[in-house]
Amino acid sequence: MTDIHEKPGGPITVDSSRDSEELTNEVHLNEKRLLFKIDTHVLPILCVLYFLAFLDRINIGNAVVFGLEEDLGMDPKSNQFNTALTIFFVPYVLLEIPSNIFLKKLRPHIWLAGCMFLFGILTIAQGLVKSYSGLLATRFFIGVAESGMFPGCFYLIGMWYKRSDALRRYTYFFNSTTLAGAFGGLIAYGTGHMQGMRGYGAWRWLFIIEGSVTCVVAIVAWFIISDFPEQARWLNEEEQQWVKKRLMADHGDDSVERSIGFRDVVEVLKDYKIFLGALMYFSFLVPAYGYAYFSPTIIESYGYSPLQTQLHSVPPLAMAFFVSLGIAFVSDRVRHRYLFVLFNLLVAIAGIAILLTEHHNTKLEYGALFLVVFGPYCGMPVALCWFTMNLGGHRRRAIGTALQLGFGEIAGIVSTFLFLSKDAPYFHTGYSVAIFFFTLASFWSTCYFLACWSQNRKRDQLIAQDSAEARMAGEGDLDISYRYML
Structure with missing residues (x-):
């Protein structure tokens, strides 16, 4: 089995077949103990960070149930609320690639904590606005501040773990959105009892409280967010060497010091x-944002009161939280992604089909929401991890992840107009578009699977033939020795 070596005419590369046990033996470390140390330093704060980011993004869906439109003089029969949702995504889409470049230049703890503090302040301001134009302004700048969060965290996690270890960690992180949706309903239920306190409506307290908590956590995050492995002060020299070799063996040699x-x-x-x-993520995200923003509106159409609506929004997401962890564990064990993505999409399509055809049995309609969440909250983490961890090296992963997430966020612009008030209570347009995009996600996932399978087969053939191309080095996943996970 080959070691790290210099290829003729190319840069240093690593045989990806070297396993972590061999590397562990070289430096005499307990792999499980060190992985646990990495998990405890890297994941918790990023999960909390994205939990609050997603909560501050989608809480407007809970706020509208508490009278946001009436208090700001918005016409419930117009598309003003949908426009307020949409304006968030304009800067969010445009700034994701530049954001990852800045994160790499400034270091993650500076960039992520700074962005977090800013969108916390803006969320508080959103609770103090007096007009519809003020709501639009705060939503726009929250989009600017949050544009660095998801791609930055996703990129950072990817630079700490091997592909075979990554999905469980990504699922813990992605479940921050699931918990945000679930706890968002519980928090909204609590603030619903604050209606009229100090002259503020319940929806204002929702924004003010969540924004204040975000600011406090951002200050703490500055001190505890971990940077890249090469910069982590809580690893000793021997541990840093182990992590570096382990990651080089899995996704190539590309130093953090190399600029983009x-x-x-x-x-x-x-x-x-x-x-x-990018197309795969976009197709997932259209119905995902549709559910995140409009599930309170959909549940309210079943005849529940505002407080009952907030409580009924919790169980589907709580179920998705535990199911997604089980799926991640099995997918990592078998080292396969595609079939897990496809399974979750098919379950979600079945749920949407029920909502399209059943309009008189509210218990069945509510039960169908438990199936719908399989798509965005159980399948999408697998798809995102699959793509991200198939990109090797700092530069390809930073740029590729930001492009995928930035392009995918265009879905937010589409999804905010899926469930219009004029379509209530059946929402045929929203459900039809959702089932179309879940189907489209299945198509693009299949295309990506075939592309990776084809590349792996081609590289196997080149190495078997010992051709000149097989001896040429490439960066990260472009190296001939690299094999994509399927």
């Missing part, structure tokens, strides 16, 4: 698989 320029962005964009990953 415009030419790097262009080079990454030449890979068609990047666009397949």
